[in-house]
Amino acid sequence: DVKVTQSSRYLVKRTGEKVFLECVQDMDHENMFWYRQDPGLGLRLIYFSYDVKMKEKGDIPEGYSVSREKKERFSLILESASTNQTSMYLCASSFPTSGMSWETQYFGPGTRLLVL
Amino acid sequence: DQQVKQNSPSLSVQEGRISILNCDYTNSMFDYFLWYKKYPAEGPTFLISISSIKDKNEDGRFTVFLNKSAKHLSLHIVPSQPGDSAVYFCAASVYNTDKLIFGTGTRLQVFP
Numbered sequence A: 001d002v003k004v005t006q007s008s009r010y011l012v013k014r015t016g017e018k019v020f021l022e023c024v025q026d027m028d029h030e031n032m033f034w035y036r037q038d039p040g041l042g043l044r045l046i047y048f049s050y051d052v053k054m055k056e057k058g059d060i061p062e063g064y065s066v067s068r069e070k071k072e073r074f075s076l077i078l079e080s081a082s083t084n085q086t087s088m089y090l091c092a093s094s095f096p097t098s099g100m101s102w103e104t105q106y107f108g109p110g111t112r113l114l115v116l
Numbered sequence B: 001d002q003q004v005k006q007n008s009p010s011l012s013v014q015e016g017r018i019s020i021l022n023c024d025y026t027n028s029m030f031d032y033f034l035w036y037k038k039y040p041a042e043g044p045t046f047l048i049s050i051s052s053i054k055d056k057n058e059d060g061r062f063t064v065f066l067n068k069s070a071k072h073l074s075l076h077i078v079p080s081q082p083g084d085s086a087v088y089f090c091a092a093s094v095y096n097t098d099k100l101i102f103g104t105g106t107r108l109q110v111f112p
Helices: none
Strands: A004-006 A010-013 A019-025 A031-038 A042-051 A054-057 A064-070 A073-078 A087-094 A111-115 B010-014 B019-025 B030-038 B045-051 B056-059 B062-067 B072-077 B086-094 B100-102 B106-111
Touching (some): A019 A031, A019 A087, A031 A073, A042 A064, A073 A087, B019 B086, B030 B062, B072 B086
Parallel strands (some): A010 A111
Antiparallel strands (some): A042 A054, B030 B086, B056 B062
16 A cells, blocks of 8 residues: 655744655655645645656745655755745655556645744 | 636535536646545545546546547546545646646535
8 A cells, every 4th residue: 555654744834944844655656746735726746856866846846945865755845934835735656657557646645834 | 827727616516416527728738637536634545547548437436538629527426425525636647747737626515
């Protein structure tokens, strides 16, 4: 059974703090993703990684960075948290898509971050 | 610019009836379409997918229909059950990438 875990379910931080959100998957997936979910906006991709030490910007990377030192772990970093980064953050992982089929993304439970 | 749109933010259906959730897209390069279901305080879970070369895919109570000419897909749930109450996200995959573009979600409520 695929398991994607996120280090915190709820987090409260102050403006200007550096914030680390951790994600771990146990399925040996090459791909890992960070999304944020906001009302009326759906899920938006922040960053994704297709291999260790590899990363690509998603649709809304500004204000975020990521780190992938090990295959199973993908960290999202808010260098200097701001109130507009208050959101639900979701991590996902998957195998790479082949030409013949599409590989499901499996999601963690999410981290609800409040920046004061 | 929203490439995947779910124009109905909410839908209320009586138990036993059909639920129809709709999704429109703009990018002709999407090759797979998916539906995810999300309960509060949980991550989204994959429900059903369809390749762009098909027009229908069925899995138990869930059927997804794809109309490529209209750039429209829909999810039919029949019969609807109270446990189906959740937010449903439509998503699309760009050809030859592993990225998904999600819609804004539709909150389905199934009442007894």
